Amino acid sequence: MAPSGSRNIKKGCWRVLYWIPVLFIALVVAWSYYAYVLQLCIESIEHTGEKVIYLLVYHVVFIMFVWAYWQTIFTRPMNPLKEFHLSYSDKELLEREDRGESQQEILRRIARDLPIYTRTNSGAIRFCDRCQLLKPDRCHHCSVCNKCILKMDHHCPWVNNCVGFSNYKFFMLFLAYSLLYCLFITATDLQYFIKFWLNGLPDTQAKFHILFLFFSACMFSVSLASLLTYHCWLVCRNRSTLEVVRAPVFRHGTDKSGFSLGFSKNFRQVFGDEVKYWPIPVFSGLGDGCSFPTCLVNLDPEQPSSSPTRSHPVSKSAADGRQSKPLTESQSRLLTSTICWSEIDSATDRKGASNQGMTIEHEA
Ligand SMILES: [Zn+2]
Ligand SMILES: [Zn+2]
Numbered sequence: 001m002a003p004s005g006s007r008n009i010k011k012g013c014w015r016v017l018y019w020i021p022v023l024f025i026a027l028v029v030a031w032s033y034y035a036y037v038l039q040l041c042i043e044s045i046e047h048t049g050e051k052v053i054y055l056l057v058y059h060v061v062f063i064m065f066v067w068a069y070w071q072t073i074f075t076r077p078m079n080p081l082k083e084f085h086l087s088y089s090d091k092e093l094l095e096r097e098d099r100g101e102s103q104q105e106i107l108r109r110i111a112r113d114l115p116i117y118t119r120t121n122s123g124a125i126r127f128c129d130r131c132q133l134l135k136p137d138r139c140h141h142c143s144v145c146n147k148c149i150l151k152m153d154h155h156c157p158w159v160n161n162c163v164g165f166s167n168y169k170f171f172m173l174f175l176a177y178s179l180l181y182c183l184f185i186t187a188t189d190l191q192y193f194i195k196f197w198l199n200g201l202p203d204t205q206a207k208f209h210i211l212f213l214f215f216s217a218c219m220f221s222v223s224l225a226s227l228l229t230y231h232c233w234l235v236c237r238n239r240s241t242l243e244v245v246r247a248p249v250f251r252h253g254t255d256k257s258g259f260s261l262g263f264s265k266n267f268r269q270v271f272g273d274e275v276k277y278w279p280i281p282v283f284s285g286l287g288d289g290c291s292f293p294t295c296l297v298n299l300d301p302e303q304p305s306s307s308p309t310r311s312h313p314v315s316k317s318a319a320d321g322r323q324s325k326p327l328t329e330s331q332s333r334l335l336t337s338t339i340c341w342s343e344i345d346s347a348t349d350r351k352g353a354s355n356q357g358m359t360i361e362h363e364a
Contacts, residue, residue, distance in 0.1 A: 018144070021157045022073060028216070033062065035209035036185060043206045044192060054188050061184055065177035068281040069159070071170040077142075077162040078150040078289050083114060085133045110134060115291035118248045118258075136290040138165075138259070140242055150289035153240040165289035169270050170281045172231055179224040185217040238266035250294070259292050 036058060045051045086094065090110060097103045107125040111134055118137045120126055126135040131148045135141075140152040142162050151165035163171045192201065193214040201207040234240065238260040247256035260266055269292075271277070272284030287293075 018157070018160045022160050025069075025158060029066070032185065032213065032216070035213045036189075039206040039209035040189060040192060040213065043204065044201065044210065057184065058188075061177060061181050064279075064281075065174070065181045068170055068173040068177050071281040072156075072163070072167050072174045073159045073161055075161070075167040075170060075283075077145065077147070077152075077164045078166040080131075080133050080136050080139055080148055080150060081288075081290055084136055084290065085131075086110070091132060107134060117250055117294055119251060121249055123249070123251075137292050137294075138240065138243070138248070139290075151240060151292075152242060153234075154242065165285070165287075166283070169272075169283065169285055172228075172235065172270070173279070173281050175224055175228040175231060179221060179228055182217040182221040182224060185213060186221060189214045189217065235270050236263050236266055238269065258294050261293060 037055065041051050041055050041058070045054065090106065094103055094106055097106065104124055107127055111125050114134060114136075116125070116134060116137060118126060126139075127133070128135055128141045128148050130141060130146070133148060135148060136150065138151040139148050141148045142152060142155050144155045145162050147162075149162045149164040151168070153163040153168055153171075155162050156171070159171070159174075161167065189210060192210045195201050196207050196211050201210065234244070237257065239256065243256065243259075247254045248258050250258055261269070268286060270285050272286060274284060277284035
Protein backbone atom coordinates (compact mmCIF):
# COMPACT_ATOMS: atom_id res chain seq x y z
CA MET A 1 0.00 0.00 0.00
CA ALA A 2 1.21 3.52 -0.76
CA PRO A 3 2.65 5.35 2.24
CA SER A 4 0.13 8.18 1.82
CA GLY A 5 -2.70 5.60 1.93
CA SER A 6 -1.56 4.14 5.25
CA ARG A 7 -1.08 7.66 6.57
CA ASN A 8 -4.69 8.46 5.68
CA ILE A 9 -5.94 5.31 7.46
CA LYS A 10 -3.88 6.24 10.54
CA LYS A 11 -5.31 9.76 10.46
CA GLY A 12 -8.83 8.34 10.10
CA CYS A 13 -8.30 6.07 13.13
CA TRP A 14 -7.07 9.00 15.22
CA ARG A 15 -10.08 11.02 14.10
CA VAL A 16 -12.41 8.27 15.41
CA LEU A 17 -10.46 7.98 18.69
CA TYR A 18 -10.80 11.74 19.27
CA TRP A 19 -14.57 11.24 19.61
CA ILE A 20 -14.24 8.87 22.60
CA PRO A 21 -14.26 11.63 25.29
CA VAL A 22 -17.32 13.21 23.62
CA LEU A 23 -19.05 9.83 23.53
CA PHE A 24 -18.19 9.33 27.22
CA ILE A 25 -19.79 12.69 28.15
CA ALA A 26 -22.84 11.91 25.97
CA LEU A 27 -23.31 8.53 27.73
CA VAL A 28 -22.99 10.11 31.19
CA VAL A 29 -25.55 12.78 30.23
CA ALA A 30 -27.94 10.16 28.78
CA TRP A 31 -27.66 8.06 31.95
CA SER A 32 -28.19 11.14 34.16
CA TYR A 33 -31.37 11.92 32.19
CA TYR A 34 -32.65 8.37 32.70
CA ALA A 35 -31.71 8.35 36.39
CA TYR A 36 -33.17 11.76 37.18
CA VAL A 37 -36.35 11.77 35.07
CA LEU A 38 -37.38 8.12 35.29
CA GLN A 39 -35.80 6.75 38.43
CA LEU A 40 -35.96 9.80 40.70
CA CYS A 41 -38.85 12.00 39.51
CA ILE A 42 -41.28 9.43 38.09
CA GLU A 43 -40.49 6.36 40.24
CA SER A 44 -39.44 7.81 43.60
CA ILE A 45 -41.06 11.23 44.14
CA GLU A 46 -44.64 10.83 45.35
CA HIS A 47 -45.72 14.45 45.65
CA THR A 48 -47.12 15.55 42.24
CA GLY A 49 -46.37 19.27 42.67
CA GLU A 50 -42.72 18.58 43.54
CA LYS A 51 -42.45 16.14 40.64
CA VAL A 52 -43.83 18.65 38.08
CA ILE A 53 -41.64 21.55 39.27
CA TYR A 54 -38.48 19.40 39.27
CA LEU A 55 -39.22 18.06 35.80
CA LEU A 56 -39.97 21.51 34.36
CA VAL A 57 -36.85 23.20 35.73
CA TYR A 58 -34.72 20.17 34.90
CA HIS A 59 -35.77 20.18 31.25
CA VAL A 60 -35.11 23.91 30.81
CA VAL A 61 -31.56 23.53 32.21
CA PHE A 62 -31.03 20.29 30.29
CA ILE A 63 -32.01 21.85 26.94
CA MET A 64 -29.75 24.88 27.46
CA PHE A 65 -26.86 22.63 28.52
CA VAL A 66 -27.18 20.27 25.56
CA TRP A 67 -27.64 23.19 23.15
CA ALA A 68 -24.46 24.93 24.41
CA TYR A 69 -22.52 21.66 24.30
CA TRP A 70 -23.71 20.96 20.74
CA GLN A 71 -22.71 24.44 19.61
CA THR A 72 -19.25 24.11 21.19
CA ILE A 73 -18.66 20.78 19.45
CA PHE A 74 -20.06 21.55 16.02
CA THR A 75 -19.17 25.22 15.48
CA ARG A 76 -16.25 25.19 13.11
CA PRO A 77 -13.27 27.16 14.37
CA MET A 78 -12.61 30.24 12.26
CA ASN A 79 -9.46 30.43 10.18
CA PRO A 80 -7.65 33.59 9.08
CA LEU A 81 -9.15 35.57 6.18
CA LYS A 82 -7.55 35.25 2.77
CA GLU A 83 -5.80 38.62 3.21
CA PHE A 84 -3.46 36.89 5.67
CA HIS A 85 -2.52 34.11 3.25
CA LEU A 86 0.53 34.58 1.09
CA SER A 87 -0.17 35.30 -2.57
CA TYR A 88 1.37 33.02 -5.17
CA SER A 89 4.04 35.60 -6.04
CA ASP A 90 4.89 36.22 -2.37
CA LYS A 91 5.26 32.46 -1.82
CA GLU A 92 7.66 32.26 -4.73
CA LEU A 93 9.58 35.26 -3.47
CA LEU A 94 9.83 33.75 0.01
CA GLU A 95 11.04 30.39 -1.33
CA ARG A 96 13.74 32.09 -3.36
CA GLU A 97 15.22 33.76 -0.29
CA ASP A 98 17.21 31.44 1.90
CA ARG A 99 18.30 33.94 4.54
CA GLY A 100 16.00 34.43 7.51
CA GLU A 101 16.49 38.20 7.53
CA SER A 102 15.49 38.62 3.86
CA GLN A 103 12.43 36.42 4.42
CA GLN A 104 11.50 38.57 7.41
CA GLU A 105 11.86 41.66 5.22
CA ILE A 106 9.29 40.20 2.78
CA LEU A 107 6.93 39.27 5.62
CA ARG A 108 7.30 42.72 7.17
CA ARG A 109 6.33 44.30 3.85
CA ILE A 110 3.18 42.14 3.63
CA ALA A 111 2.32 42.73 7.28
CA ARG A 112 2.41 46.49 6.76
CA ASP A 113 -1.03 46.31 5.11
CA LEU A 114 -2.53 44.09 7.79
CA PRO A 115 -3.73 44.85 11.32
CA ILE A 116 -0.99 42.80 12.97
CA TYR A 117 0.55 44.11 16.18
CA THR A 118 1.98 41.04 17.86
CA ARG A 119 5.34 39.48 17.16
CA THR A 120 7.31 36.40 18.10
CA ASN A 121 9.55 36.50 21.16
CA SER A 122 12.47 37.54 18.97
CA GLY A 123 10.43 40.37 17.43
CA ALA A 124 9.83 38.61 14.09
CA ILE A 125 6.53 38.56 12.16
CA ARG A 126 4.44 35.55 13.24
CA PHE A 127 4.28 33.26 10.21
CA CYS A 128 2.77 29.78 9.93
CA ASP A 129 4.75 27.79 7.40
CA ARG A 130 2.25 24.93 7.43
CA CYS A 131 -0.71 27.15 6.48
CA GLN A 132 1.51 29.62 4.59
CA LEU A 133 -0.02 32.68 6.22
CA LEU A 134 0.80 35.57 8.48
CA LYS A 135 -0.81 34.83 11.80
CA PRO A 136 -3.33 37.48 12.88
CA ASP A 137 -3.03 38.65 16.49
CA ARG A 138 -4.10 35.92 18.97
CA CYS A 139 -4.20 33.29 16.20
CA HIS A 140 -2.32 30.03 16.77
CA HIS A 141 -1.73 26.86 14.79
CA CYS A 142 -3.49 23.85 16.34
CA SER A 143 -1.55 20.65 15.78
CA VAL A 144 -4.68 18.50 16.27
CA CYS A 145 -6.88 20.43 13.84
CA ASN A 146 -3.82 21.14 11.66
CA LYS A 147 -5.05 24.67 11.01
CA CYS A 148 -4.50 28.18 12.23
CA ILE A 149 -7.35 29.05 14.59
CA LEU A 150 -8.48 32.63 15.26
CA LYS A 151 -8.12 33.69 18.92
CA MET A 152 -7.30 30.14 19.84
CA ASP A 153 -7.88 29.39 23.52
CA HIS A 154 -7.09 25.67 23.62
CA HIS A 155 -7.93 22.41 21.89
CA CYS A 156 -10.52 20.72 24.10
CA PRO A 157 -10.69 16.90 23.94
CA TRP A 158 -14.09 16.90 25.72
CA VAL A 159 -15.67 18.67 22.76
CA ASN A 160 -13.21 17.36 20.14
CA ASN A 161 -12.87 20.88 18.83
CA CYS A 162 -10.71 23.93 19.12
CA VAL A 163 -12.08 26.52 21.49
CA GLY A 164 -11.48 29.88 19.89
CA PHE A 165 -13.05 33.05 18.53
CA SER A 166 -16.06 31.33 16.92
CA ASN A 167 -17.16 29.19 19.89
CA TYR A 168 -15.65 30.66 23.05
CA LYS A 169 -19.02 32.06 24.17
CA PHE A 170 -20.59 28.60 23.60
CA PHE A 171 -17.84 27.00 25.64
CA MET A 172 -18.44 29.45 28.52
CA LEU A 173 -22.19 28.76 28.39
CA PHE A 174 -21.52 25.03 28.23
CA LEU A 175 -19.48 25.28 31.45
CA ALA A 176 -22.11 27.50 33.10
CA TYR A 177 -25.13 25.35 32.15
CA SER A 178 -23.40 22.07 32.93
CA LEU A 179 -22.51 23.44 36.38
CA LEU A 180 -26.11 24.60 36.85
CA TYR A 181 -27.30 21.15 35.71
CA CYS A 182 -25.09 19.39 38.25
CA LEU A 183 -25.97 21.80 41.07
CA PHE A 184 -29.70 21.42 40.38
CA ILE A 185 -29.42 17.63 40.46
CA THR A 186 -27.35 17.76 43.66
CA ALA A 187 -29.81 20.10 45.42
CA THR A 188 -32.99 18.21 44.45
CA ASP A 189 -31.47 14.75 44.94
CA LEU A 190 -30.07 15.56 48.40
CA GLN A 191 -33.14 14.65 50.47
CA TYR A 192 -33.50 11.31 48.62
CA PHE A 193 -29.78 10.68 49.05
CA ILE A 194 -30.25 11.15 52.83
CA LYS A 195 -33.29 8.86 52.75
CA PHE A 196 -31.12 6.19 51.12
CA TRP A 197 -28.82 6.10 54.17
CA LEU A 198 -31.80 6.13 56.55
CA ASN A 199 -33.38 3.24 54.64
CA GLY A 200 -36.31 5.46 53.74
CA LEU A 201 -36.40 4.52 50.06
CA PRO A 202 -38.30 1.55 48.64
CA ASP A 203 -36.03 -1.39 47.87
CA THR A 204 -35.86 -0.97 44.08
CA GLN A 205 -33.02 -0.28 41.65
CA ALA A 206 -34.03 3.42 41.74
CA LYS A 207 -32.22 3.90 45.04
CA PHE A 208 -28.84 3.05 43.45
CA HIS A 209 -29.44 5.50 40.61
CA ILE A 210 -30.27 8.16 43.23
CA LEU A 211 -27.04 7.36 45.08
CA PHE A 212 -24.76 7.48 42.03
CA LEU A 213 -26.56 10.51 40.62
CA PHE A 214 -25.70 12.45 43.76
CA PHE A 215 -22.05 11.35 43.80
CA SER A 216 -21.43 12.07 40.13
CA ALA A 217 -23.25 15.44 40.20
CA CYS A 218 -21.13 16.51 43.21
CA MET A 219 -17.93 15.36 41.56
CA PHE A 220 -18.62 17.15 38.24
CA SER A 221 -19.79 20.30 40.11
CA VAL A 222 -16.40 20.70 41.77
CA SER A 223 -14.37 20.36 38.57
CA LEU A 224 -16.80 22.48 36.50
CA ALA A 225 -16.88 25.25 39.13
CA SER A 226 -13.10 25.55 39.13
CA LEU A 227 -12.92 25.52 35.31
CA LEU A 228 -15.72 28.09 35.00
CA THR A 229 -14.10 30.38 37.60
CA TYR A 230 -10.83 30.24 35.68
CA HIS A 231 -12.48 31.08 32.35
CA CYS A 232 -14.54 33.90 33.93
CA TRP A 233 -11.24 35.36 35.11
CA LEU A 234 -9.84 35.02 31.57
CA VAL A 235 -12.88 36.77 30.05
CA CYS A 236 -12.64 39.64 32.59
CA ARG A 237 -8.95 40.07 31.74
CA ASN A 238 -9.41 39.50 27.99
CA ARG A 239 -6.81 36.76 27.95
CA SER A 240 -6.79 33.27 26.49
CA THR A 241 -5.42 30.10 28.04
CA LEU A 242 -2.52 30.21 25.57
CA GLU A 243 -1.82 33.84 26.46
CA VAL A 244 -1.59 32.89 30.13
CA VAL A 245 1.04 30.29 29.23
CA ARG A 246 2.88 32.78 26.99
CA ALA A 247 2.00 36.47 27.14
CA PRO A 248 1.57 38.20 23.76
CA VAL A 249 4.57 40.10 22.48
CA PHE A 250 3.93 43.52 20.95
CA ARG A 251 6.37 45.69 19.07
CA HIS A 252 7.22 47.48 22.27
CA GLY A 253 7.52 44.31 24.31
CA THR A 254 5.60 41.63 26.17
CA ASP A 255 2.31 42.64 27.73
CA LYS A 256 0.02 40.06 29.32
CA SER A 257 -2.86 42.57 29.43
CA GLY A 258 -2.28 44.03 25.99
CA PHE A 259 -5.80 43.23 24.79
CA SER A 260 -7.64 44.18 27.97
CA LEU A 261 -10.05 47.11 27.60
CA GLY A 262 -11.59 46.95 31.06
CA PHE A 263 -14.11 44.50 32.49
CA SER A 264 -17.23 45.67 30.64
CA LYS A 265 -15.62 45.85 27.20
CA ASN A 266 -13.75 42.59 27.70
CA PHE A 267 -17.00 40.86 28.55
CA ARG A 268 -18.83 42.41 25.58
CA GLN A 269 -16.08 41.34 23.21
CA VAL A 270 -17.07 37.72 23.92
CA PHE A 271 -20.80 38.05 24.71
CA GLY A 272 -21.80 41.06 22.61
CA ASP A 273 -23.76 44.23 23.28
CA GLU A 274 -27.26 42.78 23.51
CA VAL A 275 -28.10 41.41 26.96
CA LYS A 276 -30.89 39.19 25.58
CA TYR A 277 -28.30 37.11 23.66
CA TRP A 278 -25.90 36.63 26.57
CA PRO A 279 -27.49 33.43 27.97
CA ILE A 280 -28.31 31.93 24.56
CA PRO A 281 -25.75 29.82 22.65
CA VAL A 282 -25.89 31.86 19.44
CA PHE A 283 -22.93 33.90 18.25
CA SER A 284 -23.14 37.48 19.51
CA GLY A 285 -19.50 38.45 20.13
CA LEU A 286 -17.89 41.54 18.65
CA GLY A 287 -15.17 41.78 16.05
CA ASP A 288 -13.99 39.64 13.17
CA GLY A 289 -11.47 37.50 15.07
CA CYS A 290 -8.59 38.76 12.91
CA SER A 291 -7.94 42.09 14.59
CA PHE A 292 -8.42 43.12 18.18
CA PRO A 293 -8.49 46.54 19.77
CA THR A 294 -5.48 46.84 21.99
CA CYS A 295 -4.60 49.27 24.75
CA LEU A 296 -1.61 51.43 24.23
CA VAL A 297 1.08 50.22 26.51
CA ASN A 298 3.82 52.72 27.14
CA LEU A 299 5.78 53.10 23.97
CA ASP A 300 8.15 55.42 25.74
CA PRO A 301 11.33 53.43 26.33
CA GLU A 302 12.09 55.66 29.30
CA GLN A 303 9.13 54.20 31.17
CA PRO A 304 8.71 50.60 32.24
CA SER A 305 6.47 48.65 29.84
CA SER A 306 4.84 46.85 32.74
CA SER A 307 3.49 50.14 34.12
CA PRO A 308 -0.13 49.52 35.07
CA THR A 309 -1.16 53.14 34.65
CA ARG A 310 -1.24 53.16 30.83
CA SER A 311 -1.17 56.91 30.94
CA HIS A 312 0.88 57.68 27.86
CA PRO A 313 -0.98 60.63 26.41
CA VAL A 314 -1.04 59.81 22.73
CA SER A 315 -0.23 56.80 20.63
CA LYS A 316 3.02 56.94 18.76
CA SER A 317 1.54 56.75 15.31
CA ALA A 318 -1.09 59.35 16.10
CA ALA A 319 1.71 61.63 17.13
CA ASP A 320 3.49 60.84 13.88
CA GLY A 321 0.32 61.71 12.00
CA ARG A 322 0.23 58.32 10.28
CA GLN A 323 -3.04 56.79 9.19
CA SER A 324 -4.37 53.54 10.56
CA LYS A 325 -6.83 51.05 9.19
CA PRO A 326 -10.35 51.55 10.49
CA LEU A 327 -11.66 48.97 12.87
CA THR A 328 -14.64 46.90 11.92
CA GLU A 329 -17.90 48.43 13.02
CA SER A 330 -18.42 46.16 16.00
CA GLN A 331 -14.93 46.75 17.27
CA SER A 332 -15.36 50.47 16.88
CA ARG A 333 -18.38 50.22 19.13
CA LEU A 334 -16.16 48.59 21.71
CA LEU A 335 -13.96 51.63 21.69
CA THR A 336 -16.29 54.55 21.15
CA SER A 337 -16.83 55.25 24.81
CA THR A 338 -13.11 55.66 25.28
CA ILE A 339 -11.43 57.04 22.22
CA CYS A 340 -11.37 56.54 18.47
CA TRP A 341 -8.43 55.85 16.28
CA SER A 342 -7.26 58.06 13.52
CA GLU A 343 -9.99 60.59 12.89
CA ILE A 344 -9.46 62.33 16.19
CA ASP A 345 -7.06 65.22 16.12
CA SER A 346 -4.19 64.95 18.48
CA ALA A 347 -5.53 67.59 20.89
CA THR A 348 -8.75 65.65 21.48
CA ASP A 349 -6.72 62.49 21.55
CA ARG A 350 -4.48 63.80 24.28
CA LYS A 351 -7.43 65.05 26.33
CA GLY A 352 -9.41 61.82 25.93
CA ALA A 353 -6.45 59.68 26.73
CA SER A 354 -5.62 61.50 29.91
CA ASN A 355 -9.29 61.26 30.95
CA GLN A 356 -9.46 57.54 30.28
CA GLY A 357 -5.95 56.71 31.31
CA MET A 358 -5.64 54.72 28.11
CA THR A 359 -5.70 55.02 24.37
CA ILE A 360 -5.52 52.71 21.42
CA GLU A 361 -2.43 51.50 19.73
CA HIS A 362 -2.42 51.85 15.97
CA GLU A 363 0.43 51.59 13.63
CA ALA A 364 0.76 51.97 9.91
ZN1 LIG B 1 -1.19 27.23 10.67
ZN1 LIG C 1 -7.65 22.20 17.48
